[in-house]
Amino acid sequence: MYYNGRLTSLSHGGGCGCKIAPGVLSSILKASPLRALPAALLAGNENNEDAAVYQINPNQAIVATTDFFMPIVDDPYEFGRIAATNAISDIYAMGAQPLFALALLGMPINVLPLDVIQKITAGGESVCADAGIVIAGGHSIDSVEPIYGLVVIGLVDPKHLKRNNGARVGDSIILSKPLGVGILSAALKKERLSDAGYREMIALTTQLNKPGLALSRLDGVHAMTDVTGFGLAGHLLELARGAGLRAALNWSAVPIVDEAMTLAQGDIYTGASTRNWAAYGNEVTLSNQPGIWQQHLLTDPQTSGGLLISCAPELEAEVLAILRADGFSRAAVIGRFEPGSGMAVS
Template identity: 65%
Template structure:
């Protein structure tokens, strides 16, 4: 019998994240945490990973990410989930050193061979990143869940944050949008073979430019675009720095087939929840169509790095992306003084 992993998922990939407004409410109710002097990044900035300084030369970067299936192929699911988890390490400018597997599987529904393929897919990505899967934890659950705890190291003075952008910075996006739309089309059985190939190519491409970006003078802030969509993660950057973002929708790279589906009204439930959670902070030009708003809030699984850099660093940043195979990286807007909102024309 053929197994379709997405049939087990109420929401796949980063589309199964808790909505931003709900998450904020949950975190607001959490007790105050102990904040050691050497904790360089914690919960305060909604950043991509926690960072703890070991000494003047080294800091440890730690993150965890896991989700339910976004595709039916077990090996592809494992590859996507692992790539997505390691992305947070690269987004902080760090070099990954080790991973631990997080595994939750419905053992009465999935053959052991299928579960093994998921883990093999994740391990193959870790091997590509040059790190071992050194352990992990597994449980028997109702939905398949897979991901990683990822650890990395960075020099404290090379650490990239999401809250340190400056007025006048250029915004550069490393990967095209549209993964969520394609995943919704896949679940409806409408995604073409070419569209699926594009989806896999983007979601399994490691965000390796991160450490090189950290070495570029003029790179002020970086995050990766995942479940809250481009607008959501850009808003975190704006709020952290107290700046206003101005986006040019026509400059934003988008996967071709995702545009066609978005025009037809194909979207994830997470895209609608994202807009409900932060849409009041996004001003859309009246000339923009509803499908364009869908792409701005589209949840990206293993999405691209979003960089805020000085204008004179733009070409160096773009060259860094392109030298590592990110040909679609592009400037998409600027940050200016003003309220922490986004304007899109």
């Protein structure tokens, strides 16, 4: 193996597309022994929460998450920024304030120049600075493929904690970022992504989900998560399953990166998209027989994707205003929760 200047050439996958397929992950977790959980553990493995939450007193709970992956872009500094943003955003998705981070670094030391590795870690540090936290330590190994990410610790008042199982009948579904990052990354690897598409991809994947903190203070926000490796459909199904409801998705309202839509129509997509559909496609009802490209967008793995919010209908305008004030200009209402199960796309 040698380094040709392209980080993505050193890995078999990239970004959140590296995630183990949902069906395989479910089988792995089923094999884990069940143990009595302490009452202080407010969120754990159940329903694929974004982070673990442990209450330490009536007004404070520790929030802990970790995320790491292989390069989604070739620029080492941007890779570091994307990986750090992705990890920190899980804390915001729980309605928590990040406190500090630990770095996770696995690099092919005899392949990558040290200055390249330094640029990766510098990119991660820059995002932590934007979030107002420091990288207080970490762990590193010599690995075959380059891997970078963070463990992030946060703090939340339990009464403001937003889980992914609290959606209610009639709730509006709001998405803060447009879909398509996975498809853009696939096009980048095939050298078919435009310069403008690359810039948009970087802008989306390095935008922290900070509004999650303000949204957590709203009683009418009933559930929240972020869209990552399992795609919009996968994470929306998590909200639906957690609440015992059906997610009714309005396809025409879903914000999508323009170039990603064109690429999807040109049969550019990720392998993770196909694996995602195989895992949960039986829970999705598609009306009007949409094209396969639409299916690829529904299941497209989003690295550092947007917030997915379930809120009372009367809060739509306030939630959208909070998101747009923080730079999420394409945030949109994309559906409703209704009685039933699964997901219906119309």
